[in-house]
Amino acid sequence: MSRLVTVSNRVALPSQLQAAQGGLAVGLRAALEESGGLWFGWDGGVDERLAGARAPRLQEANGVRYATLRLSRSEYNRYYLGFANQVLWPLFHYRMSYIHGDNDRLTGYWAVNRLFAEHLPPLLGGDELIWVHDYHFIPLGQLLREQGVDAPIGFFLHTPFPPWDIWRALPGHEALLAALCRYDLIGFQTAIDRDNFLDCLAHAPAPPERPPRLGVFPIGIDVDQVAAQAQRGLDSQQGRRLERSLGGRRLVVGVDRLDYSKGLKSRFEAYERLLEAHPEQRDGVTFLQVAPISRGDVPEYEEIREHLEYLAGHINGRFAEYDWMPLRYLNRGFHRTNVLGFLARSDVGLVTPMRDGMNLVAKEFVAAQDPADPGALVLSTHAGAAQELDAAVQVNPYNLDELVEGLHRALTMPLAERRERWERMVGILRRNDIHRWRTAFVETLREAHSARGAGAA
Structure with missing residues (x-):
């Protein structure tokens, strides 16, 4: 050979x-x-x-x-x-x-x-x-x-x-x-x-x-490997800390490098609109966005970082309660096991790049889910993964109303529908690993x- x-x-x-x-x-x-x-x-x-x-x-x-x-x-x-x-x-x-x-x-x-x-x-x-x-x-x-x-x-x-x-x-x-x-x-x-x-x-x-x-x-991806590592992350000290901090609330998770191609600005704005349009979601859902800094010496990346920090502060200042922070925006990386644990705990995976070659986070979210009670994936139509994962809630990241509706649909999706969508997606991931x-x-x-x-x- x-x-x-x-x-x-x-x-x-x-x-x-x-x-x-x-x-x-x-x-x-x-x-x-x-x-x-x-x-x-x-x-x-x-x-x-x-x-x-x-x-x-x-x-x-x-x-x-x-x-x-x-x-x-x-x-x-x-x-x-x-x-x-x-x-x-x-x-x-x-x-x-x-x-x-x-x-x-x-x-x-x-x-x-x-x-x-x-x-x-x-x-x-x-x-x-x-x-x-x-x-x-x-x-x-x-x-x-x-x-x-x-x-x-x-x-x-x-x-x-x-x-x-x-x-x-x-x-x-x-x-x-x-x-x-x-x-x-x-x-x-x-x-x-x-x-x-x-x-x-x-x-x-x-x-x-x-x-x-x-x-x-x-x-x-290697579905079984991701699932096993996600379970370790879920059972780890960090996973248990996350669970305690949520206080029973549902969790939306995004994991991306800090990059203008990832659609983070639109994602934050859509989350704000969700809380505006659906007040019943307030104090019932937490959005965790992990966005480690990349290419920090490129000026455009510093600009997007400053704007996202402003949006995060604005959203939390507008909607937070003394015991609930709507948006947790983390500008640092985590060990892969911890990240997969975050995905395993999440009720909604939010993957909405403006354009992406593939986006393995979307696939890792699916593999990390509990088959008995899987979360829902909200996925940009402009990510390469959308060509395979047609059972995701697909959204146009350039349409803010569509982002809001997709996020709300994922948060309110019945268990039977979540299971059916997950089974279709994980089957594709196993065939194309x-x-x-x-x-x-x-x-x-x-x-x-x-x-x-x-x-x-």
Whole structure:
């Protein structure tokens, strides 16, 4: 069996896997352990004195090798903070007004991709299958080919992919589209994303002679693992503290990174309107929003943080009682077990991004529920998960009245309906779990590389 090589912007190092890592890190680690694989990427650190040549730091655990590089301050500013987070991220989420593009950021992005492409080949042994993850490394496949790597190379995009009219706003979009076409396989979360890519190819000035194979591979979770971990979180000291603090009230939970794509502002406003329109809900429901800070050095993220703090204070100031706080807004992360425990205790999972590639929190909420008395999921139609979880209460996050109605419907849904919806959703999650996702991608990549090689011959 070929050794699997995973390339991602951040590497889930062995010391971190038991902390706040999500299901993706767990699933990739399992795949790497099967083949004695390699995980290669950035270590998350920035060295102010770093310049020029460097060597990857190597670690090994459970048969998996971990190789990480550190970035200089200039590389971090141009590649990660600049192009990845202030150009690609907003563009892939259709937030055009947040794009800050220029040639310097674009050049820095290509330079860091070239740095990784130069350091990966010496770590290869000759029988590998390379799986590149996400928008940070769009050019990496092309650059590895230029380094003489002839192994199967696949790319999986975890975010949405935009249509042509948005893609063409990207600085250097023609070269990046051509670079994507050097992969043997490109995987997308949904058919919409795949079709948007095809739309971009149709507008390309020079279509590739041998286009990559395209596939839809909606990422899943390990349902049993999530359920077991959620139960541990529910039974933990933190879980019991949460239960005591609620005083018998129902619980609505949202878990998101602090990001403008997650729809938190609309979510808070909808909750305020719910309490306005349905006074019977007052003092009977608590909304817990966990939103750890991410990309705090991007100005737009500081702006949204300040606005959400204002909204939280406004809502609590308007509706709170001496023994009830309507909205608990927590700007920090928690251990994964605790987060899953929060989801297990919740009566409603509120997952309403303005646009999301998949959103595994929606799937984790379903897996964490008690089959005998499951909560209801309120899910944005603009999340990739909505393509599979059609039994959720689906809402348009751009329509505040629809958000309010969806939340109220979830809070008042009869048990029989909640059970029926949950059974449909958990059945889908079991069929399309994390193991099927990575197995399907790896097998398709192997086939695509063989077919491409035959076509070249």
